[in-house]
Amino acid sequence: MIPISLYIHIPWCTKKCPFCDFNSYTIKTKIEEKKYIDLLIQDLKQELPLIKNRKIHSIFIGGGTPSLFTINNLKKLIKKIKTILLINYKIEITIESYPSEKEKKKILQYQKIGINRISLGIQTFNNKYIKKLNRNYLEKDIIQLLNTFKNKKKIYNFNIDIMHSLPDQSIQEAILDLKKAISFQPTHISWYELTIEPNTPFYYKKLNILSEKNKLKIIRQGNKILKKNGYIQYEISSYCKKKYQCKHNVNYWNFGDYIGIGCGAHGKITDKINNSIIRTIKHKHIRDYINDNFLQKKYVLDTKEIILEFFMNKLRLKRPLLKKDLYNFTGINKKFIQKNISKCIQKGYLTEDNKYWKITKKGELFLNSLLEIFC
Ligand code: SF4
Known part of the structure; x- marks a missing residue:
């Protein structure tokens, strides 16, 4: 869970x-x-x-x-x-x-x-x-x-x-x-x-x-x-x-779930039954928050957004990224992103072994360029 x-x-x-x-x-x-x-x-x-x-x-x-x-x-x-x-x-x-x-x-x-x-x-x-x-x-x-x-x-x-x-x-x-x-x-x-x-x-x-x-x-x-x-x-x-x-x-950086309540709060909830990730955004201004029943937007993240957010968060942590977490946290198979991963490795941003992906010093320095590969 x-x-x-x-x-x-x-x-x-x-x-x-x-x-x-x-x-x-x-x-x-x-x-x-x-x-x-x-x-x-x-x-x-x-x-x-x-x-x-x-x-x-x-x-x-x-x-x-x-x-x-x-x-x-x-x-x-x-x-x-x-x-x-x-x-x-x-x-x-x-x-x-x-x-x-x-x-x-x-x-x-x-x-x-x-x-x-x-x-x-x-x-x-x-x-x-x-x-x-x-x-x-x-x-x-x-x-x-x-x-x-x-x-x-x-x-x-x-x-x-x-x-x-x-x-x-x-x-x-x-x-x-x-x-x-x-x-x-x-x-x-x-x-x-x-x-x-x-x-x-x-x-x-x-x-x-x-x-x-x-x-x-x-x-x-x-x-x-x-x-x-x-x-x-x-x-x-x-x-x-x-x-x-x-x-x-x-928990945020591990791509865990969170409920967000209050003006402008964001939430992210995984719906395992429908294999989807839901984003909630509450109204920023107190007036709209009250008048429009709190919620400004609720939508299902598309695959590209999920992959980008997954790497954007996980790579902030100073530890290797467990490959099987991609499937456990997003339901996406690692084969789906193999091309992007190969590109990251070729550019010297990531290394990989059987279990993990690891960000290199160059990857840390050029994190935005690394993430662009997943956009
Ligand atoms: S205005 Fe200042 S005190 Fe208030 S949330 Fe921003 S940084 Fe914090």
Whole structure:
């Protein structure tokens, strides 16, 4: 059985960051948390025929800034979900959180309501760049927040998001951010390059972007430091202490299934009976989400889309790709893609043996060109 997770989208933020293309809106009036939770539950109930009695392995409450919701309302949400879905007893429940004064008071309470993983969107410790990214805190606030985890006997399972290659950032500044994150010994670090997404304020601004050579220097130095400090790189930008991979994200990259509820959430469900993969997309805007009964689009992926998505996800993971997974996860026989695979091997992007396909260093560097072969 293909593993299945639940993604919950809460789209509000206190401010919009200029690099962000997520489905998020600045709060204008008080969020009607209870009303939104009721909508999420109705949305989830509508998904039930698709998922039948499958057990959920992970829940990810993302956004936006879901930690803006009160502990009581988050508790109600989780409680209700547990009455509707079958839940694996070792479930991972993550919430995305934003460093703030309010968060400091709440951060240790998550554990009590069943949330066992916290993902902190820190991005940078440097006040100069915090300002450029239009974030609402200072370095001292982050330090205070992270210190809440320190001196506790319990190990808190938490991730720190750090971006590098910010406009004008020097190599030293990027590495210092990473070192500061490591000093708090999070179980997981997502360390990734800033990408300038179309239709964001950064896209229309003249920015001093780092050269490819300097970006590569940052990545090489950072990877060495992470390794030296016991962090295992298991995906392009994900690093963790042993046994602390993010189960939820690994399920995406493994081409597992997921239900997506909330504004703009996407879902992917395998229908083994009809041998098809269904994609669901919820309305992005709260008004349409309410007025049009949540769902914006639901369709069956065609073979080309399935193959492309399968490789796009699986090749992100730093491990060989089991050939029989192609059939197990998609119902497609490997003979069907043999020509494309041969082309990848000929170009030096992949190698193969009886059991596995393995991405080469060249393949990692030219991942887009590799994937184009499957388009
Ligand atoms: S806090 Fe996160 S979701 Fe909200 S605007 Fe910033 S990056 Fe986007």
